[in-house]
Amino acid sequence: MDAKKVRKRIARFLAWLGLFFCSLIIKIIPGGCFYDFAKNISVLGYRLARKQRKIALESLAIAFGQEKSEQEIKKIAQDCFTFMTKSGMEVISLIDKPQLLKKRIAIVGAEYLNNALTRGKGVILVSAHFGNFPLMLAKLSLEGYKTTGLIRYMRDERAEKFFLAKRKRLGIKTIYSQPRKVCVENSIRALRNNEVIFIPMDQNFGSGGVFVDFFGRKAATATGPVVFAQRTEATLLLGFIVRQPDDTHKIIIEPPLNLEKGRNHQETVLINTQRLTNIIESYIRRYPAEWSWIHRRWKSKPNLEGGV
Numbered sequence: 338m339d340a341k342k343v344r345k346r347i348a349r350f351l352a353w354l355g356l357f358f359c360s361l362i363i364k365i366i367p368g369g370c371f372y373d374f375a376k377n378i379s380v381l382g383y384r385l386a387r388k389q390r391k392i393a394l395e396s397l398a399i400a401f402g403q404e405k406s407e408q409e410i411k412k413i414a415q416d417c418f419t420f421m422t423k424s425g426m427e428v429i430s431l432i433d434k435p436q437l438l439k440k441r442i443a444i445v446g447a448e449y450l451n452n453a454l455t456r457g458k459g460v461i462l463v464s465a466h467f468g469n470f471p472l473m474l475a476k477l478s479l480e481g482y483k484t485t486g487l488i489r490y491m492r493d494e495r496a497e498k499f500f501l502a503k504r505k506r507l508g509i510k511t512i513y514s515q516p517r518k519v520c521v522e523n524s525i526r527a528l529r530n531n532e533v534i535f536i537p538m539d540q541n542f543g544s545g546g547v548f549v550d551f552f553g554r555k556a557a558t559a560t561g562p563v564v565f566a567q568r569t570e571a572t573l574l575l576g577f578i579v580r581q582p583d584d585t586h587k588i589i590i591e592p593p594l595n596l597e598k599g600r601n602h603q604e605t606v607l608i609n610t611q612r613l614t615n616i617i618e619s620y621i622r623r624y625p626a627e628w629s630w631i632h633r634r635w636k637s638k639p640n641l642e643g644g645v
């Protein structure tokens with residue numbers, strides 16, 4: 338085993354230990370100290386997580402380098418770490434307290450979701466790694482919606498099992514993005530069962546997607562939501578969860594996005610993937626610290642023909 342793999346294994350093990358001990362500490366923290374503790378942990382994390390800090394600052398420079406000062410970019414990165422820490426602690430704590438979770442999250446635009454479900458063809462709820470998105474799934478499930486999350490396996494198997502157990506406890510189904518054939522089959526089955534499938538489409542997709550504009554730069558983007566909508570006639574909605582000043586949350590569900598038709602299938606997919614991405618970008622611009630900047634969103638590069 339080479340040194341790089343050893344370092345990765347050590348890093349994941351230490352991350353798991355941190356998750357385990359945080360889950361124990363959170364149980365004994367007085368409610369009034371909960372978010373102060375999270376903020377202190379985030380300050381430490383920002384200093385120690387050099388790689389993630391570097392990625393965040395680089396990503397923010399790509400997105401806002403022409404619009405914001407270095408100090409503004411640094412402040413967003415620091416706030417991003419704070420919000421992620423708060424979110425992680427909330428997931429560990431609130432999912433074990435469903436009644437409190439329900440009280441701390443409001444939904445705006447639920448009528449769009451309810452109306453879409455009356456069609457009986459399911460809902461594709463497009464979102465991003467934005468805000469405390471696991472709590473969005475939890476809230477929808479607790480409100481009685483048949484909720485499914487389409488997600489990637491976490492790199493650490495122990496952490497994946499930890500969070501999978503919490504999703505199951507709340508009645509949230511999980512569809513993994515790999516293997517792809519199984520993912521597609523399970524997703525179509527869920528939509529035909531009139532379920533709500535949550536699909537984040539804001540991460541670098543590598544091959545198999547399309548390149549669309551994201552903060553003025555081409556980004557490899559998943560086409561699944563648009564393809565599923567074409568195949569099943571499910572309603573396409575966008576939803577985002579936004580942290581409020583008092584650390585409660587608001588889920589905002591946008592009106593349905595009706596597909597625009599291009600000259601052929603490929604153009605239809607490209608046009609509508611761009612439209613979805615535009616809305617995701619608009620929310621990130623409005624609430625920049627809510628997005629996870631520690632991901633290399635623009636890692637893949639388009640070839641000369643502009644494809645993936």
